[in-house]
Amino acid sequence: MTSTRLPSFSRMLRLSRPNREDAIAFAILSGLAVLVFRTAEGVVAPLSSLDLEPVTLDPAHLPYYALRTVLRMFAALFASTVFTLVVATLAARSRHAGRLIVPALDILQSVPILGFLTFTVTFFMNLFPGSVLGVELASVFAIFTSQAWNMAFSFYQSLRSVPDDLEEVCYGFGLSPLRRFLRLDLPYATPALVWNAMMSMSGGWFFVVASEAITVGNTTATLPGIGSYLALAIQQQDFRAVGWAVGAMAVVILAYDQLFFRPIVAWADRFRFEQTAGADAPRSWFHGLLRRTRLLPVVLAPLGALGRLLLTLEPRPRRSGAARVRQPGHWAERAWQLGVWLGVAVALGWTGHYLLSWLTMADLTQALGDALITMLRVIVLIALASLVWVPLGVMIGLRPRLAERVQPVAQFLAAFPANVLFPFAVIAIVRFDLAPDVWLSPLMILGTQWYILFNVIAGASAIPNDLREAAGMFGVKGWQWWRQVALPGVFPYYVTGALTASGGSWNASIVAEVVTWGDHHLRAHGLGAYIADATTAGNYRQVALGIAVMSLFVLGFNRLVWRPLYAFGERRLRLS
């Protein structure tokens, strides 16, 4: 056993002769560690401490607030990862579980998370009465719900596409399920999971900002964090403080991207499933630094140790060559199906009863009418954003040097929580006395339009050079060029971007249709406003109805518009 451990141990020993990079990396890492411990102390404090140390607008406190926010983010990311590994693996390995979990994940992806806050905050506060932990958990859970579903979905899809021949090797050598998971499934799915976690994390910022200061009925919970700092700034109409919050947000996003995700993406590149050496591997200065300092094995050691620990629990080796297909018992199958149908019946009856007991026609028509208004907004906004960003994205994407520079910026803007910028819009609307029904709308797409941009850029960069040369040689230009070269080329990418943008816009409507600046309250008509008002009033039933209607609309939109478009693009326009 020692022979396998020795290399990493000797690497640790060599650290006693430190070099400059060692010092830099050590400083950064220990700084991070101290900050994390210091922050963690605040998390378990009693709830009354929130009142003793109220959030203040002093910029000196902002780093601490930012750290609390980041810690929430990472707690949620950790929870999402654990959830993903367990649930997605279960869905991929068990046919029965898969049939329930996969559609559930698909639906949960479309449910407006912001609407959830009402329920989760109440739930978690009752779970830990009198402790900050409850409110913290509610906030973490809000972020979790924005990450977990699509991470699990991506992991599930990776597991389903594990190459047959590698699977056969595992069966042929009789690898235990656990060993197979660690040796094949997990490495294979890692690159997609890391990429997805990065994108989900970007989405999470939006919700952490919205979930730190929340009022449900007459309960107000304010956690120290950038979000609550911002909320206070808005309440006190402190323009400078809003600026500080925006700046802090930008710094935090840049830092976690450079110090956390870039290194992980660079590291995960080794798991990319390709048999030839890649042309350009993702690079990260921090990853390079860790590698040069030989700190990487130390950082990764806990993971390896965890894997080894799990493997000691492994059952005895199976005789190799045993048949891999097991026929399920006939009666077990019957019982399972019966159970599922019973569950469905009970759930339907229960929901129906609950709905019928209070749902009035007036409520329903209002929710549906508001949904139509919001839908109109989403359609118009996506159309407008497409008109702007598709041509721009194509032009940028066709210039590789420019695209290289713009792409990270677009991704950064997509990660930036747009709700931080809402106050500026409100000030403008109040100043010029504009109609909220029209001018609040752009806020919905403020943060999500970038998905269209960076997907179109990626699509345009992927148009093969020979196609462009052929088009140029035959003098194809103007509208014909757009119609026959550029638009078909970027279409599949555009659909991906527009799908994300549209889903995000629905979600954002909950915070974008009702906004405040001090005592100015602006309200647009729409389903988002309906849910937001119901939340403030503590009317759980209306919140539930609003969420249900919005979920239906988002799902319907995806199924009836985006999926067919996506299928069309895949079938007819895929350039490969």
Next chain:
Amino acid sequence: MATIVPAQPLIEVKGLNHFYGPPPGGHLVLENVDLTLYQNEVVGLLGRSGSGKSTLLRSIAGLIQPRQGTVTRIASPDCPDPSVAMVFQTFALFPWLTVLQNVELGLEAQKVPAPERRTRALAAIDLIGLDGFENAYPKELSGGMRQRVGLARALVVNPALLLMDEPFSALDVLTAETLRTDLLDLWSEGRMPIQSILIVTHNIEEAVQMCDRILVFSSNPGRVVAEIKVDIPRPRDRLDPPFRALVDDIYARMTARPSDAAPLREGVFPGTGIAMVLPHVSTNTLAGLIEEVDGTPFNGQASMAELADSLNFEIDDLFPMAETLQLLRFAELRGAQLLLTPAARRYAQADVDHRKAMFGEALLAHVPLAGHIRRILDERASHKAPARRFRDELEDHMSPDFASETLKTVTNWGRYAEVFTYHEDDDQFSLEDPQ
């Protein structure tokens, strides 16, 4: 060699039937296969794609549970636990593991202690000629080196039977030859810890070069149609007359129709009438093949083995082409000889328009599905018919995959011959051409 000793059986396969698709029913891929593997022999499974030979290999490996029939491993005094290990066509290496880690994988699963694992893996790597590459990742290696890793990984667990699934077909000709020779050297010197080798291939020369016994499979469904003992002494020389004769003989057996009495007009493909499964063969390659056989040195008659050599075709490429020519009455297969008919020789000399006309005539006369589609289009006032309708008709007789491939093929042939056309947008066949 060891032929005097009564052969000790190693694996016995009895009455194997296997279907694709959910039971009951499904598409029959293996029909009633019996096979006994003995110690100290190299056995080849030779057949075209779709002959179920890989399915048989996987049944023996325990990766697939056949619908009917048994696979028994027979223990004997010198081989108490006959285990198997497999080498894959695609190498099936883990890209995130080094060569050494890949080779250790099977031992790790068996919980062999680390020091022993290391020793055995290094020994296998040494045996197979991979020294110096222990720490390389698969993507840093050439195809040949990768397959050596696959081989070392299989050998290190000391299997009684080594299963090889087209192990050299993803490699270029020279690399494949080197690997084959190295493997045969190790085998004849008895340096590998294995009792027998079972190799799946669709390369006839490879089978003759490597095997003591060759089982020839027919396609759709897979059945053993011939068992051939190869008695040519090793090392075998491809240019040796007995070697060539055996290769020709196998070509002849593989082109033989199920029963020689079957009249030519029923064609060679499974199914009859419009339900005939058509292979995906492009009209360009058909024209090319006709020209090749029509020209020097063949002058209208060529042996399949020579054609395969001169065009560098595998049997999976060549057989469907030759059989399509036969279906269209442009050629006749006699033994292992491909003979062009007078029509084909005229085709070779004709210009584009005449070629299309000749092809169209042959298509409508001899491919029932093409005639059927044309007839329907002629009968309808609009001269249009949805493709869905023909797809449904085909799916009554064959699996959706075969139906889709058959329809695609007939569409291509029909378009080339200008006897009908197809629009993807509305999924319709029609007579008219675009204006």
